[in-house]
Amino acid sequence: MNQNDLLLWRRQRKVTQADLAEHLGVSRKTLVNWELGKHRLPMDLPARLERLAFTLMPKAMAEAPTVLTLETARLRPDLRLYGQPNFSTHFGPEHPYCLGFPRAPDGGPYPFALLDTLAYKDAVARRRARDAKEAAQRKRHETLSLARAAQARIGHDLEEAGDHELAAQLAELLKPPAAYPWGAKAWSNLVRPAREKWCRENGVPFTEDM
8 A cells, every 4th residue: 555545545435634543543644644655654554444444434426437627636646637735726747638638629628537548648657757857857957066066166265275286186087078088988997986086075966077
């Protein structure tokens, strides 16, 4: 069981967080942290929920959902269909409209069954892969900016202190791999260890593109 399973179990039975927390003997804050994935779920939670299902009358929807709305989207907490963390009227990044799926000819809502089609699942997978790639690129750029700023600051301090020889050595050490004529393999064997050591000693994030 994961956080989405717990969230779906509660929403299918239309039990409030406060009520479920009371039945489980925990605080509402603890339950919220479980549903948000901030705390690990107890190993015995599935068994506790199974026993609890006999005391809570399931309050399932009158009929299976046919269209995608704010209400029926709550049955798919694994998808980012609307604004988070509290559902709002603006579409989330994994809403069919944001993924380019055409609306119905009459402009009505999307069918709920669309969420289980192979085309939609593939579109979600591509979107998540793109988001993960962009997040990694942003992180890399942030690290690179910090490293370059630290490099410039230390080089400036060396020049100000009149240690031009060490400043020159630093500039040579921090050249990018492409600047070395003997190839990337030699750079990796000779220069990279020295750069990593210098970064550790000076508290600078290491990156090969400094």
